[in-house]
Amino acid sequence: MTVLPADGLPLAAEFPDPSHDQWQSLAEGVLRRSGKDVTGSAAEEALSTALGDGLTVRPLYTSDDAVPDPGLPGFAPFIRGGRARGNTADGWDVRQRHALADPVRLNEAVLGDLENGVTSLWLAVGGPGGVPVAGLARALEGVLLDLAPVALDPGPDPGPAVRELLGLYEARGVAKDAARGSLGVDPLGGAARTGTEPGLSGAVDWSLLCSREYPGLRALAVDALPYHEAGGSAAQELGLSLATGVAYLRALTAAGLPVEAACAQLEFRYAATADQFLTIAKLRAARRLWARVAEVCGAPDAGAQRQHAVTSSVMMTRRDPWVNMLRTTLACLGAGVGGAESVTVLPFDHALGLPDAFARRIARNTSTILMEESHLARVTDPAGGSWYVERLTDELAAAAWTFFQEIERAGGQAAALRSGMVQERLAATWAARSRDLARRKEPVTGVSTFPALDERPVERDPAPAVPPGGGLPKVRRDEAFEALRARSDAHLAATGSRPKVFVAALGPASVHTARASFAANLFLSGGIEPVHEPISVDASTVAAAFTASGATTACLCSADTLYAEHADSVAAALRAAGAERILLAGRPDEYAGADVHVFAGCDVVAVLSSELDRMGVA
Numbered sequence: 001m002t003v004l005p006a007d008g009l010p011l012a013a014e015f016p017d018p019s020h021d022q023w024q025s026l027a028e029g030v031l032r033r034s035g036k037d038v039t040g041s042a043a044e045e046a047l048s049t050a051l052g053d054g055l056t057v058r059p060l061y062t063s064d065d066a067v068p069d070p071g072l073p074g075f076a077p078f079i080r081g082g083r084a085r086g087n088t089a090d091g092w093d094v095r096q097r098h099a100l101a102d103p104v105r106l107n108e109a110v111l112g113d114l115e116n117g118v119t120s121l122w123l124a125v126g127g128p129g130g131v132p133v134a135g136l137a138r139a140l141e142g143v144l145l146d147l148a149p150v151a152l153d154p155g156p157d158p159g160p161a162v163r164e165l166l167g168l169y170e171a172r173g174v175a176k177d178a179a180r181g182s183l184g185v186d187p188l189g190g191a192a193r194t195g196t197e198p199g200l201s202g203a204v205d206w207s208l209l210c211s212r213e214y215p216g217l218r219a220l221a222v223d224a225l226p227y228h229e230a231g232g233s234a235a236q237e238l239g240l241s242l243a244t245g246v247a248y249l250r251a252l253t254a255a256g257l258p259v260e261a262a263c264a265q266l267e268f269r270y271a272a273t274a275d276q277f278l279t280i281a282k283l284r285a286a287r288r289l290w291a292r293v294a295e296v297c298g299a300p301d302a303g304a305q306r307q308h309a310v311t312s313s314v315m316m317t318r319r320d321p322w323v324n325m326l327r328t329t330l331a332c333l334g335a336g337v338g339g340a341e342s343v344t345v346l347p348f349d350h351a352l353g354l355p356d357a358f359a360r361r362i363a364r365n366t367s368t369i370l371m372e373e374s375h376l377a378r379v380t381d382p383a384g385g386s387w388y389v390e391r392l393t394d395e396l397a398a399a400a401w402t403f404f405q406e407i408e409r410a411g412g413q414a415a416a417l418r419s420g421m422v423q424e425r426l427a428a429t430w431a432a433r434s435r436d437l438a439r440r441k442e443p444v445t446g447v448s449t450f451p452a453l454d455e456r457p458v459e460r461d462p463a464p465a466v467p468p469g470g471g472l473p474k475v476r477r478d479e480a481f482e483a484l485r486a487r488s489d490a491h492l493a494a495t496g497s498r499p500k501v502f503v504a505a506l507g508p509a510s511v512h513t514a515r516a517s518f519a520a521n522l523f524l525s526g527g528i529e530p531v532h533e534p535i536s537v538d539a540s541t542v543a544a545a546f547t548a549s550g551a552t553t554a555c556l557c558s559a560d561t562l563y564a565e566h567a568d569s570v571a572a573a574l575r576a577a578g579a580e581r582i583l584l585a586g587r588p589d590e591y592a593g594a595d596v597h598v599f600a601g602c603d604v605v606a607v608l609s610s611e612l613d614r615m616g617v618a
Helices: 020-033 039-044 103-114 134-137 158-172 185-195 201-213 225-229 236-253 260-262 276-296 322-337 358-371 385-407 412-417 419-440 479-495 509-525 542-549 560-576 604-614
Strands: 049-052 053-057 093-099 119-126 151-152 182-186 219-225 266-272 306-311 342-344 498-507 529-531 553-555 581-585 596-598
Touching: 020 039, 020 509, 049 236, 049 419, 053 260, 053 385, 103 119, 103 306, 103 358, 103 596, 134 158, 151 158, 158 182, 158 260, 182 201, 182 342, 185 201, 185 412, 201 236, 219 236, 225 236, 225 266, 236 260, 236 266, 236 276, 236 385, 236 412, 260 419, 266 276, 266 322, 276 306, 276 322, 276 385, 276 529, 276 542, 306 322, 322 342, 322 358, 358 385, 385 419, 385 596, 419 479, 419 604, 498 542, 509 529, 509 553, 509 596, 509 604, 542 560, 553 560, 560 581, 581 604, 596 604
Parallel strands: 093 119, 093 342, 119 151, 151 182, 182 219, 219 266, 266 306, 306 342, 498 529, 498 553, 553 581, 581 596
Antiparallel strands: 049 053
């Protein structure tokens, strides 16, 4: 017997194809119910999200958004992966970063990681916070160097660290063709971090040596992290990495290396963020862009970019650091699906100091779970064919290529750094993003939204101080709100209580809960404790409740209709009771009698900073 649903169509029948107009009509209905009366293309615009770089994510993608064929994995333009099998054989390389100055502690951490799922090591050696060059042998004691690839972060002077590692290979009988990893030499990246003048001669010499004698070692790292960590956008990160790679390619070919051999000396490093689709598109776009460079250089088959993805330090928070586990999981997912050969997951306590054993364990297990339990590595380029991902890849690649061309017109990467062009462009991008963060258009969970004032602080040994330099700054999404919370903490330590605001909720809970919750969440993000007792007040009860709260500031919370009926009388009672300042959850046109209005899209950082100033919180 055939079962028919209510509309009379058999369940096994083909579903009718909805038209774009039908979808748009339904979207318009949803928007009307949320108070936005828009139609046509304006409805799609209302549901779209701006990503920066002139890119916009639309709510719906169809076959009309298809882009030219991206090709096959392992074949130019390598959008779908640098290898035909991708990471399906053994998964991606789980590369754990270590920055410990004590070689004994470093050795314990390294061995623990290698015994529990890590497949390669990324070691800070010789630079600030790294193990001393003379301690590298002790740090790698017991490590089978022919099985565990080592990637160096050798600091501004890579020579001593590189010579020490190569000497260890020889001393421990590791054949030159068995050595695997990266020497991490990156003079242009070092110049970006320190503000010093880059010298490429040493980079060329190490590349020539590796090309001749160490086929499994890549001498140069094209590290885009300094630009991401200075607040750069995805397209800027890609454009700057491309300019760096081209500069190295020119230097190596001028020294006599063929294009194919020169390309084989480069490993590209990118940031992976909690926006998993943007991360996927960024890694795919990076391969496409580098393939174009190799093609123009006459070696199209050499354009398979080798990628090392690192979860973003910019997104890591100091408050509620446990949420960082969720962020790094999404970033790791994006890196793996995007096709990175090596992935580093920063420990959740990265922003607090030196990670402990538990944090390192969670970091390495993130990759293990995604590969072994979620099976993400079993399919090559699983996002390929998605109209959204393919379109985003295409648009991001175009934006990055445009920025790359600007850098080339400015004289190349070194000249752009020297002139200040890179710094200016990154600073402008970060300033625009900071405005979105301050307005909570880009929310930071546990910091700007849903903060917990009573959370127990997570304490770690401090990371070694990095001496200030003249290079690019390092930014974090939480920095503005962290400064507010730090002021509140200092006030608590000095006085025994936090700054407070009285929440004057008018009418029944069904009417005021939405705005009262919004206001409480907003104040908590700045370390100001909301006192919402009793649940509802009116002109006759608000004065006593306000006095009992111990606050000097009050915030009215209710619906527009109740503001019109009761806001004047309640505000008058509050001022008579000693309220020095009255805020209102809502826009000025809803009630103009308040001193300050807080609403979705307002500059939360400016409002809270001003309130802390007025409360005498240093």
